[in-house]
Amino acid sequence: MLEIEGIELRYGAVKAVRDVSLRMEQGELVTLLGANGAGKSSTLKSIAGVLKPARGTIRLDGQDISGLSPEQLVRRGVAMVPETRDVFPDLTVEENLQLGAFCRRRDTRGVAASRERMFDLFPLLAERTRQPAGTLSGGQQQQLVIARAMMSDPRLLLLDEPSLGLAPVIVDRIFEMIVELRQSGVTILLVEQNATKALKISDRSYVLSLGRVAASGTSDDIAARSDLKSIYLG
C-alpha cells in the first residue's frame, strides 16, 4: 500500500531524514521507533504531504504521491494525527469532528456513519458533544484528535506520539483504541516513545537513527534485540 524509497527530508539546511525506505501492506500496524530527533515525525509529515522530500519517492497504491498537498492526500485516504494534539479549543467536540469530515461533506450518510462509529469507539466524546474542546482533559483531547482524523474515513492513519504526556491508565486506553481501529481495517503507522507497548501491538517496526533506518523487522524480533534498545530509547 505504501512504499517509501530513499527519501531525504530537509528544513532549510537541516537534514532531518537522510535516507529512509519503508513499506507497509494494507491492514498492517507498523511502528516507527527512534530517539529524539531521529526523523520519525518528519517521515510522517512527508507521507501526509506537509514536508516534500528533497530526494526519493513516496508511493501509495503504486502512485507517486510525493508532490501532493495535505488536502489531496486526505482525499486519497491519508490522515495524520500530529504530536501537537491541536483541537480547535473554542469549537465544540461535535464541531471539531465535523471539521474532520471536510473533504466528504456531500457524503452525509457516510459522515453520519463515521460519527456513530467514533462515538462507539470513544464513548466519552459522545457524552461531551456540546463541550468546547479546549475544556477537555489531555487524554480526552487525544481521543478527539484521533476521532477527528478518522472522520475523513482514512485507509492510512499516521499517529505521532499519541501517548505523549498522558497518565498510564489513559495511555493503556489509547493503545486499546489503536488496536480496535486496526481491527476495523485501518492501516496504521505509529510513532511512539513508549517502545515496549508499541512493539506489543504492532506487526512490524522500523528503528530510525540519525535520519536513517538502523533496523527493521517483525516487532517480536525487534523487541528481542537488546542491542537496539540504546538506539531507540536514546
Ligand SMILES: Nc1ncnc2c1ncn2[C@@H]1O[C@H](COP(=O)(O)OP(=O)(O)OP(=O)(O)O)[C@@H](O)[C@H]1O
Ligand atoms: N521545523 C524544523 N526546523 C528545523 N529543524 C527541524 C524542524 N523539525 C525538526 N527538525 C530537526 O529535524 C531532525 C528530525 O526531527 P524529527 O522531529 O523528525 O525527529 P523525531 O524522531 O520525530 O524526534 P522527536 O521525538 O523529538 O519529535 C531533528 O534534528 C530536528 O531538530
